[in-house]
Amino acid sequence: MAEGRSPDELRELARRMRCDIVSMLTEAGSGHPGGSLSAADIVATLYGSVLRHDPAQPALPERDRFVLSKGHAAPVLYAALAETGYFDRTHLGTLRKLGSILQGHPDCKKTPGVEVSTGSLGQGLAISNGMALSLRLDGMMEPTVYCLLGDGELQEGEVWEAAMFASHHGLTNVVAIVDNNGLQIDGACSEVMCLGEIAHKFAAFGWEAVECDGHDIGTLVRVLGGARARAEAGGKPVVVVCSTIKGKGVSFMQGLADWHGKTPTAEQAATALAELGCNGEVA
Amino acid sequence: MGEKRATREAFGATLVELADAGMDVVVVEADLSKSTTTATFEKAYPARFFNAGIAEQNMIGTAAGLAVGGKIAFTGSFAVFATGRAYDQVRNTVCYSGLDVKLCPTHSGITVGPDGGSHQMLEDLALMRVLPGMRVLVPADARAAASAIRVAAATPGPFYVRLGRAAVPLVYDEGFEFELGRAYVLREGTDVTLAACGVMVERALAAAELLAAEGVSAEVLDVATIKPIDADTVVASVARTGAVVTCEEHSIIGGLGSAVAEVIGEQRPVPLRRVGVRDVFGTSGDPEELMVHYGLTAIDIAAAAREAIAVRA
Numbered sequence: 383m384a385e386g387r388s389p390d391e392l393r394e395l396a397r398r399m400r401c402d403i404v405s406m407l408t409e410a411g412s413g414h415p416g417g418s419l420s421a422a423d424i425v426a427t428l429y430g431s432v433l434r435h436d437p438a439q440p441a442l443p444e445r446d447r448f449v450l451s452k453g454h455a456a457p458v459l460y461a462a463l464a465e466t467g468y469f470d471r472t473h474l475g476t477l478r479k480l481g482s483i484l485q486g487h488p489d490c491k492k493t494p495g496v497e498v499s500t501g502s503l504g505q506g507l508a509i510s511n512g513m514a515l516s517l518r519l520d521g522m523m524e525p526t527v528y529c530l531l532g533d534g535e536l537q538e539g540e541v542w543e544a545a546m547f548a549s550h551h552g553l554t555n556v557v558a559i560v561d562n563n564g565l566q567i568d569g570a571c572s573e574v575m576c577l578g579e580i581a582h583k584f585a586a587f588g589w590e591a592v593e594c595d596g597h598d599i600g601t602l603v604r605v606l607g608g609a610r611a612r613a614e615a616g617g618k619p620v621v622v623v624c625s626t627i628k629g630k631g632v633s634f635m636q637g638l639a640d641w642h643g644k645t646p647t648a649e650q651a652a653t654a655l656a657e658l659g660c661n662g663e664v665a
Numbered sequence: 666m667g668e669k670r671a672t673r674e675a676f677g678a679t680l681v682e683l684a685d686a687g688m689d690v691v692v693v694e695a696d697l698s699k700s701t702t703t704a705t706f707e708k709a710y711p712a713r714f715f716n717a718g719i720a721e722q723n724m725i726g727t728a729a730g731l732a733v734g735g736k737i738a739f740t741g742s743f744a745v746f747a748t749g750r751a752y753d754q755v756r757n758t759v760c761y762s763g764l765d766v767k768l769c770p771t772h773s774g775i776t777v778g779p780d781g782g783s784h785q786m787l788e789d790l791a792l793m794r795v796l797p798g799m800r801v802l803v804p805a806d807a808r809a810a811a812s813a814i815r816v817a818a819a820t821p822g823p824f825y826v827r828l829g830r831a832a833v834p835l836v837y838d839e840g841f842e843f844e845l846g847r848a849y850v851l852r853e854g855t856d857v858t859l860a861a862c863g864v865m866v867e868r869a870l871a872a873a874e875l876l877a878a879e880g881v882s883a884e885v886l887d888v889a890t891i892k893p894i895d896a897d898t899v900v901a902s903v904a905r906t907g908a909v910v911t912c913e914e915h916s917i918i919g920g921l922g923s924a925v926a927e928v929i930g931e932q933r934p935v936p937l938r939r940v941g942v943r944d945v946f947g948t949s950g951d952p953e954e955l956m957v958h959y960g961l962t963a964i965d966i967a968a969a970a971r972e973a974i975a976v977r978a
Contacts, residue, residue, distance in 0.1 A: 512730020
């Protein structure tokens with residue numbers, strides 16, 4: 383059930399996913415490249431190595447679950463689902479178009495492999511907690527629910543209601559991951575609404591917080607892959623705060639809030655795809 | 666109609682019955698388990714009860730996750746918080762994903778009483794009715810409430826079951842079975858239709874008695890399902906009577922009055938009067954005093970009926 387790709391294979395998966403992200407967003411003409419690219423290595427590591435899942439059986443009871451709380455990064459999820467075989471890659475070119483299975487934000491009623499619809503920020507962790515409780519009630523102790531949040535998203539109060547809940551209930555089968563790219567629509571998170579030390583905040587809510595490089599595949603495999611065991615050992619939920627760069631992989635997008643919700647022109651896309659080494663293999 | 670019981674009393678007890686019968690129900694509450702009676706369920710099934718604390722958004726979100734996992738997830742809290750405080754969670758997570766989350770908040774309407782306007786939810790039917798996929802039930806008494814909760818549990822998808830704090834007379838007999846999407850003709854008449862829901866059903870029946878004493882024949886409908894509304898029964902009734910009064914413990918905007926107006930406006934226009942709270946917030950007071958203050962008594966319904974009949978002529 384686990385994909386178990388090698389670090390080199392994961393790097394290649396992440397590279398292909400970045401190509402997919404740039405291609406599908408360019409074709410769509412709207413959407414969110416910055417936060418999709420910042421999360422590409424995290425999501426590639428999850429789908430290519432950490433998650434125990436079977437794309438041919440999206441509802442397999444024993445599967446690990448993934449919830450994209452930062453739903454605007456839907457392209458990174460769609461890229462992972464397509465690259466691992468949940469649906470045909472040709473769908474990527476239909477993103478955000480009428481009749482597409484790939485909505486602007488994740489829609490579980492339309493897209494195979496999407497566990498729950500997200501897009502309104504701050505809601506994924508509470509949902510993940512509920513999914514984890516459900517697994518526990520059913521005696522399914524193996525599966526883990528991985529929830530990816532944005533750092534800007536942590537400004538939503540429900541995140542902290544859910545953080546409180548997870549530690550109160552000792553939910554060791556939930557792993558929160560923060561894509562800490564430091565930027566939100568209006569600028570730097572530190573200037574718009576400073577979150578302070580994210581790891582310390584989670585720790586204060588009773589979580590074990592681990593910080594790591596969100597673009598180092600080897601580190602991600604080790605830290606994300608070991609998070610559940612760490613939670614079980616410590617008896618409390620684990621959050622992995624990943625330092626990332628918004629727009630990572632495309633030189634002219636990197637570190638710029640402006641690329642949160644803007645798509646490249648055809649010319650810019652050609653530059654981006656060349657930088658990423660995207661050949662004819664992607665749409 | 667001697668005995669009085671609050672519709673909320675049916676909540677926790679019915680959940681226990683459902684679990685006893687083998688249904689995979691769970692409950693997420695937001696620190697109001699004694700008031701909503703979900704504490705009854707917690708006592709019987711502690712492992713299936715989760716307190717979110719004073720965090721209604723988290724309550725709905727957690728329930729949504731439990732529903733994603735295959736559970737039938739009931740939520741508690743008061744109507745004002747479950748719908749207003751957590752509206753985005755209800756819309757974007759529960760309804761947009763089409764999940765088996767059943768909102769059964771208590772303390773709806775002005776019969777909350779002394780807690781005042783901040784706690785008297787008069788807009789919840791409007792908020793819930795407009796959500797795609799949401800079914801909206803307003804049981805008239807504790808027996809209807811128990812049955813409505815069973816229907817919500819047995820029917821896939823999101824539900825809103827509006828429950829109240831105050832003890833109200835029993836309208837239905839033991840064994841009443843709530844049917845989703847059905848309006849009940851409780852009294853037949855020829856001069857005016859009194860379409861009521863919730864605690865106003867018993868008052869509409871009383872109004873029909875007042876009108877009968879004057880020689881006016883009123884038909885009384887319990888429109889127990891606000892959505893999907895039983896348009897056929899409503900239209901058939903107003904076709905017979907030629908006038909209608911809606912009666913609800915809710916704003917006259919967006920609830921039963923609006924739902925009936927939409928139906929008859931398109932299918933069978935007749936004079937309409939809406940008895941309800943007239944676009945104001947509530948205030949502190951004894952529940953019965955408040956019903957008088959806001960014009961929600963049998964006398965008010967009868968007066969509105971006379972107006973509607975007069976306009977028709």
